[in-house]
Amino acid sequence: MPEAMLSLKRVNSGYGKFHILFDIDLEVPKGKITVIVGPNGAGKTTLLNTIFGLATIHSGKVIYKGNDITHVPAYKRAKMGMAYTLQLFNIFSTLTVKENLLLATYDIPEDEAKKRMEEVFQLFPRLKERLFQKAGTLSGGERQMLAIAISMLRKPELMLLDEPTAGLAPKLAKEVFEAVRHLGDQGYTIILAEQNAKGALEIGDEAVLIASGRIVARGKAQELLQDKDLSRKYLGLEV
Ligand SMILES: Nc1ncnc2c1ncn2[C@@H]1O[C@H](COP(=O)(O)OP(=O)(O)OP(=O)(O)O)[C@@H](O)[C@H]1O
Numbered sequence: 159m160p161e162a163m164l165s166l167k168r169v170n171s172g173y174g175k176f177h178i179l180f181d182i183d184l185e186v187p188k189g190k191i192t193v194i195v196g197p198n199g200a201g202k203t204t205l206l207n208t209i210f211g212l213a214t215i216h217s218g219k220v221i222y223k224g225n226d227i228t229h230v231p232a233y234k235r236a237k238m239g240m241a242y243t244l245q246l247f248n249i250f251s252t253l254t255v256k257e258n259l260l261l262a263t264y265d266i267p268e269d270e271a272k273k274r275m276e277e278v279f280q281l282f283p284r285l286k287e288r289l290f291q292k293a294g295t296l297s298g299g300e301r302q303m304l305a306i307a308i309s310m311l312r313k314p315e316l317m318l319l320d321e322p323t324a325g326l327a328p329k330l331a332k333e334v335f336e337a338v339r340h341l342g343d344q345g346y347t348i349i350l351a352e353q354n355a356k357g358a359l360e361i362g363d364e365a366v367l368i369a370s371g372r373i374v375a376r377g378k379a380q381e382l383l384q385d386k387d388l389s390r391k392y393l394g395l396e397v
């Protein structure tokens with residue numbers, strides 16, 4: 159088993175007094191894509207919020223790079239190398255593509271920023287073609303690519319992606335998934351929450367399935383994908 163970048167130990171969390179996640183044990187290996195799947199309202203976003211410090215942790219521990227960060231606020235987690243791409247509102251729509259990208263590199267030396275920008279354009283050539291377009295006028299797929307690009311520019315040690323394919327046509331969703339797989343192959347550690355279970359499990363390494371705030375299955379992404387009972391019961395997939 160590769161070294162864990164992040165572990166959750168019997169975490170119970172929610173929002174204020176609302177209890178949403180129950181007894182979550184999770185190990186996120188370094189350099190792998192860990193996929194979180196589950197139906198609407200299962201708690202996928204809440205799990206990412208818990209990892210990033212945006213939820214209330216009632217009990218349990220969150221360990222990141224060997225440090226107990228259970229009570230560390232979100233802005234410090236960002237400084238510790240986590241980047242969180244939200245399910246919604248993940249770009250500045252009134253700014254151009256270029257301005258969005260520049261904002262993400264504001265504190266990075268110019269040469270390094272240029273290098274990172276080139277990596278982004280290699281993965282998403284379409285963004286380079288649309289540099290001066292207002293981000294709010296991008297297509298859904300292009301918008302998600304921009305959101306992922308913003309995260310990439312930070313070179314995060316742990317990348318959290320919440321439903322990057324929500325609302326996308328299958329062809330565009332496939333492109334976004336391929337980009338995420340590409341990042342995984344480059345060595346990024348990624349946690350990908352997705353309702354599009356099939357697409358996510360196809361490109362993932364490890365996977366957990368949450369339902370009603372509890373982890374109900376875990377294993378290799380391919381194994382979960384091929385588990386007929388789980389797929390029918392929770393994911394609406396016919397395999
Ligand atoms: N700020 C909040 N206060 C109270 N309850 C909340 C809050 N945010 C989310 N919830 C509740 O937490 C539960 C889990 O929501 P969550 O957004 O984590 O689900 P999800 O798996 O990401 O769903 P989806 O696939 O629709 O994005 C839901 O019942 C939701 O209503």
Ligand SMILES: [Mg+2]
Pocket residue numbers: 202203204245320321
């Ligand atoms: Mg969600």
